[in-house]
Amino acid sequence: MSGGTGPPAEGGAHDEHGGRAPRIPMPRTSVEDGGQPLPGPEELAELKEQGGLVLDHDVLKSLLGAWALAACSPQETAAVEAHLGACGGCADEARRLREAVGLLHPPESLDLDPGLRTRVLDGCLERRPARVPVPGWASPYDAETARLDALLQDFGDAEWHAPVRLRWFEGEGTASRRTTVAGVIAHLMSVDGLVSVALGLDDPLGDIPGGGPTPAARTEAYWRASHFPPTRSVRTPWREQTHALVRTVSLTGPDAAPAPAVPYGGFELxxxxxxxxxxxxxxxxxxxxxxxxxxxxxPPAPRHLNRMIDLAARMLPAVLAARRQAGLASPAHARHLVTAGEPGRSLRLEIEGLGGGEWLIPLDSPGAVGSAEYEVAHVALDGVEFCRLAAGHVPPDEAAAGQAGDRLAIRDVLHAAASLSRM
Known part of the structure; x- marks a missing residue:
């Protein structure tokens, strides 16, 4: 007989040798991509009660991968989950597959990249520079107040009244004061008022009596004058004051009068x-x-962190002298006094990490000059660790510092760094 070329018989498709061609199923559309809602628990339970699909063990086992990826139809999902309740081997395999799927799709934070704001602003300022730029020494304040305001943005009443413990170092030990989130913002506004007054702006304390020249006295006076504990309403005046401060210092040009010093009670900056x-x-x-x-x-941006560390390092000699006068530093016989402006015994302060650097701290007189030639000790700390020490959040004896040289000098400098803190 001669072979025909007509259409295949109704029995199905045949290959060129006359046998039945293999049936290749079309790709299955994921239930998530099919435009239909995913089956809920009630629908799955109903499908199970109706019997759903009747599939043998091998077919159900082959569906485990698709089930783990949520790619089964509702009927297949019901059949697989009914089977998992009766087959321990498949249940173990299904659990491992679900864990593997979790590794394929690691959870991502919903928070924006902390550096996104800085990059966007830098790009904007590069394209269109500000007519009145913010001075470099005011940029850290501008950035930190903006970051704090962003943190406060979505706070509800519960967050505003959350308890906060303010900590600082005083004398030879740690001091603390309890308040709330709103109380902390009131504290920042009260102390920022020292700068406001120095610049001729309004004092946030207004006519409140008892507001002394120190940060602690101003804060306590504001808290006492509040008929009720501070609430979210304190955010607006605080933020308006921060904007006014940045705007005012930015308008201070080269032809303006010399910038005033800001009194802090016992000292000025x-x-x-x-x-x-x-x-x-x-x-x-x-x-x-x-x-x-x-x-x-x-933590702050590295360039801002470096400025803060530099300020602390420059203040250390005066704090050392004050602690020595109060009898809180090493005995006087270890000192080698020199004429102001001359090099004297020094400690090398090495700050590691982003924003770090090295500073030579004169040990015996605020008027002396740090000198590598007269270096008697070396301390190395991480930048953020040093800032937390200077904030009074880390006891000086517990600071994670690499140390070499005169132990008394190292102890004095670490305690002086902690003494920079205040409420």
Whole structure:
């Protein structure tokens, strides 16, 4: 007989040798991509009660991978899950497949990249520079107040009243004060008022009596004058004040009068240093707030962190002298006094990590000059660890520091760094 070329018989498709051609199924559309809603628990239970598909063990086992990827039809899903309740081997395999699927799709944070704002602003300023730029020494304050305001943005009443413990180092030990998140913002606003008054702006304390010249006295006066504990309403005046401070210092051009010093009670700081001090405290208390509401908070940008560390390093000689006068530093017989401006015994402070650097700290007189030739000790700390030491959040004897040289000098400098802190 001769072979025909007509259409195949109704029995199905045949290959060129006359046998039945293999049936290749079309790809199955995922239930998630089919435009239909995923079956809920009630629908799955109903399918199980109706009997659903009747499939043998091998077919159900072959569906486990698709089930783990949520790619089965509702009927197949019901059949697989009914089978898993009766077959321990398939249940173990299904669990392993679901865990593997989790590794294919690691959970991603819904929070924006902390550096996104900085990159966007840098790009905008590169394309269109500001007509009145913010001075470099005020940029850390501008950035830290903006970061704190972003943290506060979505707080509800529960977060605003969350308890916060303010900590600092006093004398030879740690001191603390309990308040709330709103109380911390009131504290920042009260102390920022020292800079406001120095610049001729409004004092946030207004006519409140008892507001002394120190940060602690101003804060206590504001808290006492509040008829009720501070609430979310404190955010708006605080943020308006921070904007006013940045705007005012930005308008201070080269032809303006010399910037005023900012009094802190027992001492004064030049305006640029005072703004760095306020940026540092804003970051520290933002971390206090973030800890209180169990939210992560990143350190400042490295260039801002470096400025804050530099301010602390420059203040250490004066703090050392004050502690020595109070009898809290090493005995006087270890000192080698020199004429102001001359090199004297020094400690090398090495700050590691982003924003780090090296500073030579004169040990015996604030007027002396740090000198590598007269170096008697060396301390190395991480930048964030040093800042937390300076904030009074890490006891000086527990600071994770690499040390070499004069132990008394090292102890004095670490305790002086902790003494930079205050409420």
């Amino acid at each position: 030049p305006l640029p240093d005072a703004m760095l001090d306020r940026a540092f405290e804003c970051w520290v208390h933002a971390e206090d707030i973030a800890d209180a509401v169990d939210y992560p908070y990143e």
